[in-house]
Amino acid sequence: MKARSFQATQDGHLTGEMIEAYAQDGFLILEGYKSVEDCDALRARMADLIDAFEPESVASVFETGSQTHARDAYFRESGGSIRFFFEEKAFDDAGKLTKDKHQALNKVGHALHDEDPVFEAFSRDPKMARTARDLGLSNPLLAQSMYIFKPPHxxxxxxxxxxxTFLYTDPMTCTGFWFALEDADxxxxxxxxxxxxxTDPLRKRFHYQGDDLVMETLDDTPIAPDEQHAPLIAPKGTLVILHGLVPHKSAPNxxxxxxxxxxxxxxDGEAVWSADNWLQRAEDKPMRGFEPTS
Ligand SMILES: O=C(O)CCC(=O)C(=O)O
Known part of the structure; x- marks a missing residue:
């Protein structure tokens, strides 16, 4: 069963039909939301960031085995910075990187939208402000960004x-804006x-308990079986909007x-951000919405 999709509007507004589909499905596929040029510019910028990144500078973090503390800190501090995370399969049994860094990354996160001007421009596109408003986010704040590679093989x-589970507010308002920078199917x-x-309950929360990050189970309701998971086919430039409660996943590539x-x-800045969320921001760098920086 293929999920339904729509052609994005020019200014990002959502039609009644789109809003209804999102209310029913918990996701919304908008093809042609970003131009091919915008996608390519973001990919090129990421290639530059990787060029400048020296895996050796954080080598201890990526060694498998005994360095969990360093790895943990690298992740915990990524909420307000740009950090690089590798695919597990990019290492050999001895913990040595076996691939070129451009082919080895799993993701880069989690504040590209604040810390890099090209990513900021892509992420604070006024069109997205319009879409967020139409989704009912009255004071949309950009909490987190991730560049996800899914490298071949x-x-x-x-x-x-x-x-x-990861970005909890009361009431729950987390909404994912996921962009296909290449055809994804x-x-x-x-x-x-x-x-x-x-419409299911929230099953888990990933949050701080004292100094520990824990995955707490809140509700045991099983997730629908695999046969009920619809592929969200997304040609390059597509925006997939994901409700914070909709179960979703991606297969290995x-x-x-x-x-x-x-x-x-x-x-939504009108909801209460949970202070124990894994993602922490420095006090002098709070989350921001769509307002210009200067
Ligand atoms: O891109 C993927 O493979 C997963 C992305 C995801 O789960 C998310 O953005 O919430």
């Missing part, structure tokens, strides 16, 4: 999850979602084709 599976590790699954994507997660 080694791109790992993303387990089925709900995004409010069921052959190269594309997304799958459970139509209507956003065993194909020869890469599958770059960029995701921005928003929350």
């Amino acid at each position: 080694i791109g790992g599976e993303v387990n089925c999850h709900q995004d409010s 069921d052959t190269n590790g594309g997304l799958y979602g459970v139509p209507g699954g956003h 065993t194909s020869d084709k890469s599958r770059h994507a960029y995701a921005v997660h928003m929350v």
Whole structure:
């Protein structure tokens, strides 16, 4: 069962039909939301960031085995910075990187939208402000961004999850804006979602308990079986909007084709941000919405 999709409007507004589809499915596929040129510019910028990145500078973080503390800190501090995370399969048994760095990354996150001007411009496109407003986010704040590589052959599976697990507000307002920077489908590790699954309860929360990050189970309701997960087919330039409660996942990429994507997660500033969320921002760098920086 293929999920329905729509042609994006020029100014990002959502039609009544789109709003209805999102209310029913918990996701919304908008083809042609970003231009091919915008996607290519983001890919080129990421290639530059990787060129400048020296894996050796954080070598201890990536060694497998005993360095969990360093790895943890590198991740924990990524909420307000640009950090690089590798695919597990990019290392050999001795923990040595076996691929060129451009072919070895799983993702870069989690504040590209604030820390890099090209990513900021892509992420704070006024069109997206319009879409966010039409989704009912009255004060949309950009909480997190991730560039996701899904490299050919080694791109790992993303387990089925709900995004409010990671970015919790009261009431829950987390909304994912996921952009296909290359064609993404069921052959190269594309997304799958459970139509209507956003009416389920939140099952887990990933949050601080004292100094520890824990995955707490809140509700045991099983996730719909795999047969009910619809492929979210997304040609290059497509925006997939994901409700914070809709279970979604992506398959491993065993194909020869890469599958770059960029995701921005928003929350509503009118809701209460949980202080124990994994993602922490420095006090002098709070989350911002769509207002210009200067
Ligand atoms: O791109 C993927 O493979 C998964 C992305 C995802 O789960 C998300 O953006 O919430």
